[in-house]
Amino acid sequence: xxxxxxxxxxxxxxxxxxxxxxxxxxxxxxxxxxxxxxxxxxxxxxxxxxxxxxxxxxxxxxxxxxxxxxxxxxxxxxxxxxxxxxxxxxxxxxxxxxxxxxxxxxxxxxxxxxxxxxxxxxxxxxxxxxxxxxxxxxxxxxxxxxxxxxxxxxxxxxxxxxxxxxxxxxxxxxxxxxxxxxxxxxxxxxxxxxxxxxxxxxxxxxxxxxxxxxxxxxxxxxxxxxxxxxxxxxxxxxxxxxxxxxxxxxxxxxxxxxxxxxxxxxxxxxxxxxxxxxxxxxxxxxxxxxxxxxxxxxxxxxxxxxxxxxxxx
Ligand code: 8YV
Numbered sequence: 001x002x003x004x005x006x007x008x009x010x011x012x013x014x015x016x017x018x019x020x021x022x023x024x025x026x027x028x029x030x031x032x033x034x035x036x037x038x039x040x041x042x043x044x045x046x047x048x049x050x051x052x053x054x055x056x057x058x059x060x061x062x063x064x065x066x067x068x069x070x071x072x073x074x075x076x077x078x079x080x081x082x083x084x085x086x087x088x089x090x091x092x093x094x095x096x097x098x099x100x101x102x103x104x105x106x107x108x109x110x111x112x113x114x115x116x117x118x119x120x121x122x123x124x125x126x127x128x129x130x131x132x133x134x135x136x137x138x139x140x141x142x143x144x145x146x147x148x149x150x151x152x153x154x155x156x157x158x159x160x161x162x163x164x165x166x167x168x169x170x171x172x173x174x175x176x177x178x179x180x181x182x183x184x185x186x187x188x189x190x191x192x193x194x195x196x197x198x199x200x201x202x203x204x205x206x207x208x209x210x211x212x213x214x215x216x217x218x219x220x221x222x223x224x225x226x227x228x229x230x231x232x233x234x235x236x237x238x239x240x241x242x243x244x245x246x247x248x249x250x251x252x253x254x255x256x257x258x259x260x261x262x263x264x265x266x267x268x269x270x271x272x273x274x275x276x277x278x279x280x281x282x283x284x285x286x287x288x289x290x291x292x293x294x295x296x297x298x299x300x301x302x303x304x305x306x307x308x309x310x311x312x313x
Contacts, residue, residue: 001024001245002024002026002040002041002043002044002045002107003023003025003047004023004024004025004044004045004046004047005019005023005024005025005026005028005045005047005048005049005300005304005306006025006026006028006045006047006048006049006064007019007025007027007028007048007049007051007052007226008028008029008030008034008036008048008050008051008052008056008058009029009050009052009073010029010032010048010051010052011027011051011293012289014290014293015289015293018293018294018297019049019075019297020276021306022297022300022301023047023297023300023301024302025040025049026118027203028153028313031054031056031060031126032233033091033103033163034060034063034064035063035065038196039093042063042064042065042252042266043065043066044066045064045066045067045068045213046066046067046068046069046303046304047062047068047069047070047071047300047303047304048064048067048069048070048071048074048075048230049071049296049300050070050071050073050079051072051073051074051296052079053079054079055079055081055223056079056080056081056083057084058081058087059308061081061085061090065168067088067090067217068089068091068092068303068305069090069092069298069299069303069309070085070090070091070092070093070303071092071297071300071303072092072093072095072296072300073094073095073119073292073296074094074095074099074283074292075094075095075097075099075154075155075283076094076205076206076232077092077098077207077313078207078233079094082313083293089146089302090234090260091175091303091312092197092312092313093296093299093309093310093311093312093313094311095291095292095296095311096154096211096294097154097287097290098288098295099155099157099282099288099291099292100154100155101158101288101293102160102282102283102284102285103155103158103282103283104158104161105153105161105230106201106257106278106281106282107155107163107201107229107255107257107282108159108163108280110164110229110231110255110256110257110276111142111147111199111201111227112142112273113254113255113276114227114253114254114255114276115140115141115142115182115227116140116197116274117136117137117139117140117183117277119273120136120273120286121136121139123179124136124211129192142164142166142199143167143168143170144165144170144292144300145169145198145199146169146171146196146197146198146199147160147164147168147170147197147198147199147200147201148171148173148187148193148194148196148197148199148200148201149171149172149173149201149203149238150172150173150193150200150201150202150203150204150213150214150219151173151174151188151203151204151205151210151232152172152173152174152176152178152180152203153203153204153205154176155203155231156201156203156278157163158171159201159203159265160172160180160184162183166297168184169185169186170183170184171184171186171193171197171262172184172185172186172187173186173188173189173190173192173193173198174186174232178184179290180311188211190214190215190218191217192221192222194218194219194221194226195221195222195223196294197204197222197226198225198226198227198229199226199227200214200218200222200226200227200252201229201230201231201280202228202229202230202231202232202236202237203215203231203232204232204233204235204236206232206235206236207233207235210232210233210235210236211235211236212235212236212237212238213236213237214228214230214236214237214238214242215238215241216238216241216245218243219241219242219250219251220250221249222251224249224250224251224252224280225248225252226251226252227251227252227253227254227255228242228251228253228254228255229255229256230254230256230257230258231257231258231282232258233258234258234259234260234261234262235260239260242254243268243269245264246272246274246275246276247268247272248253252274252276253275253276254274254276255276256269256275256276256277256278256281256300257278257279257281257282258280258282259280261281262279262280265277268285281308282311291293295310295311297302299311299312301310
């Protein structure tokens with residue numbers, strides 16, 4: 001019997017085992033491999049377990065005529081054309097909440113690492129500069145500073161809550177003011193937010209509605225003492241403007257887990273000393289990836305059993 005579940009993307013061994021234990025499943029690493037599947041095998045597919053960030057649009061959906069659900073491994077589903085899915089009656093699910101802590105932790109870690117110059121500090125010890133009598137140049141105090149959260153959704157709130165514990169002033173921008181703990185200050189534009197803070201953390205959803213929202217003018221408003229942290233999507237930032245500001249010292253630094261053409265990061269980032277670069281690992285802990293994989297499987301199981309989906313977008 002042909003498989004009803006098609007898993008697309010790179011799954012690790014534990015995920016493969018769990019998917020195989022739960023479903024009649026086949027694995028393909030890319031859409032090109034799906035094109036080569038026999039037509040009756042493609043017709044049998046009712047659910048896709050999707051992992052990755054390559055575009056999943058109308059054309060890809062057309063390869064799978066019986067498809068009823070795309071279960072995304074990740075909270076961000078900007079790679080999936082939800083309008084095309086809706087037109088075909090295909091439901092889309094994601095994995096919200098289970099990754100909030102990890103992504104927030106990484107945002108804070110990059111901020112500390114950037115502000116306290118920890119890359120250089122590590123080299124100072126390893127390269128013997130410290131042993132040779134040299135002190136690390138003084139860096140920035142973070143506790144008590146001003147931080148701006150761009151996008152106060154589930155992850156943005158977790159970041160803000162952590163930084164409130166660092167005695168920071170919390171500022172934010174969202175499509176409108178939100179109910180928050182006392183003292184969190186709403187700004188009515190990303191520019192106004194950037195002008196009010198030392199650290200700007202991007203925690204927006206990806207997609208067309210947020211594309212380039214961290215524009216050249218937002219970067220300018222953040223200014224030469226400002227630091228940008230991005231744990232959302234590379235598409236939210238005008239990367240050319242960011243690179244220019246970092247190169248010319250118009251921005252103090254950045255901590256980046258996401259990039260425009262990842263994993264092919266613009267090589268200009270690699271020669272900058274004032275950036276901390278991470279390989280889109282926000283949700284990348286054993287515990288959280290297991291929880292994301294389980295939620296993805298639970299959505300597929302609910303669909304195949306005719307039950308309500310757990311986390312439909
Ligand atoms: C990725 C993410 O899904 O949840 C998201 O939106 O960006 C990540 O958790 C993960 O890297 C798998 O592609």
